[in-house]
Amino acid sequence: MKIINFGSINIDHVYGVEHFVRPGETLESESYSLFSGGKGANQSIALARAGAAVLHAGNIGRDGGWLKTKLKEKGEDVGRVETVAEPTGHAVIQVNREGENAIIIHGGANRCVSEANIDKVLEKAEKGDLLLLQNEVNLVEKMLEKAEALTVVFNPAPMTDAVKDYPLEKVDIFIVNETEGEVLSGEKEPEAILSAMQRRYPKSRTVLTLGKVGVIYAEGEQRIKVPALQVEAVDTTGAGDTFVGYFLAELSRGSDIEQCLEMGVKASALCVTRQGAADSIPSLDEVLNAAS
Numbered sequence: 001m002k003i004i005n006f007g008s009i010n011i012d013h014v015y016g017v018e019h020f021v022r023p024g025e026t027l028e029s030e031s032y033s034l035f036s037g038g039k040g041a042n043q044s045i046a047l048a049r050a051g052a053a054v055l056h057a058g059n060i061g062r063d064g065g066w067l068k069t070k071l072k073e074k075g076e077d078v079g080r081v082e083t084v085a086e087p088t089g090h091a092v093i094q095v096n097r098e099g100e101n102a103i104i105i106h107g108g109a110n111r112c113v114s115e116a117n118i119d120k121v122l123e124k125a126e127k128g129d130l131l132l133l134q135n136e137v138n139l140v141e142k143m144l145e146k147a148e149a150l151t152v153v154f155n156p157a158p159m160t161d162a163v164k165d166y167p168l169e170k171v172d173i174f175i176v177n178e179t180e181g182e183v184l185s186g187e188k189e190p191e192a193i194l195s196a197m198q199r200r201y202p203k204s205r206t207v208l209t210l211g212k213v214g215v216i217y218a219e220g221e222q223r224i225k226v227p228a229l230q231v232e233a234v235d236t237t238g239a240g241d242t243f244v245g246y247f248l249a250e251l252s253r254g255s256d257i258e259q260c261l262e263m264g265v266k267a268s269a270l271c272v273t274r275q276g277a278a279d280s281i282p283s284l285d286e287v288l289n290a291a292s
């Protein structure tokens with residue numbers, strides 16, 4: 001089984017700041033780095049580092065060839081990464097001294113997906129494959145409509161008003177943080193979010209990620225909680241993407257849910273101890289050797 005990930009590919013401009021810039025303020029950054037990123041690409045890299053077979057689909061501009069090379073690093077199939085006239089998408093990321101981030105994205109090439117693109121990607125799908133989607137490319141609603149026999153995993157990040165109108169009944173597994181869960185469920189507390197999600201989407205399962213607290217998995221009445229590992233955060237960018245990749249890679253190996261959640265939690269804990277998004281995703285060996 002392979003995982004088809006139709007998602008964003010970004011150039012990340014990362015600025016270390018003493019605090020996030022305030023309205024009307026001009027702030028000198030303490031550091032600057034250029035990384036590869038994009039929620040989609042980060043998740044594909046995490047999947048591949050975790051040992052899953054992954055086909056990444058998405059768009060870059062003519063300035064993005066190096067990102068495609070980076071995506072190929074661990075054997076990802078990039079045969080469905082297209083080069084379009086728009087420049088590659090990018091992100092402007094502030095990282096403060098606590099390792100928290102504030103991100104602006106510009107979609108660029110990521111917003112140039114066509115229905116023809118989607119059909120071409122789905123031609124590669126075989127029975128039992130899993131389709132992974134985030135919300136940084138256009139036409140996600142069409143991808144959900146067309147996914148049919150595939151297991152669909154949706155990480156609605158970044159959350160937008162349009163998401164509620166997507167055909168979300170097609171989703172088999174939601175992976176949401178508290179903010180995304182709150183918008184989809186109308187609830188604020190973790191258990192209330194999960195119960196509302198189960199009522200609204202009774203055929204789906206939900207993984208709720210809670211940052212420093214850990215994760216909770218919900219399927220019907222069942223709940224599985226896995227606490228986060230306590231680490232010194234340097235940069236939290238890409239932690240959620242790392243969780244998604246490691247969780248799904250383990251799921252694709254047929255492991256039980258608790259094991260999948262534990263792998264995701266360990267991998268994302270290692271990710272936050274390093275700078276950058278894609279570059280901070282740990283290898284499978286590092287995750288296997290990490291203390292619980």
Ligand code: RIB
Nearest residue numbers: 010037038039091238277
């Ligand atoms: O989730 C982190 C990612 O969000 C960054 O790499 C940035 O590109 C944005 O898409």
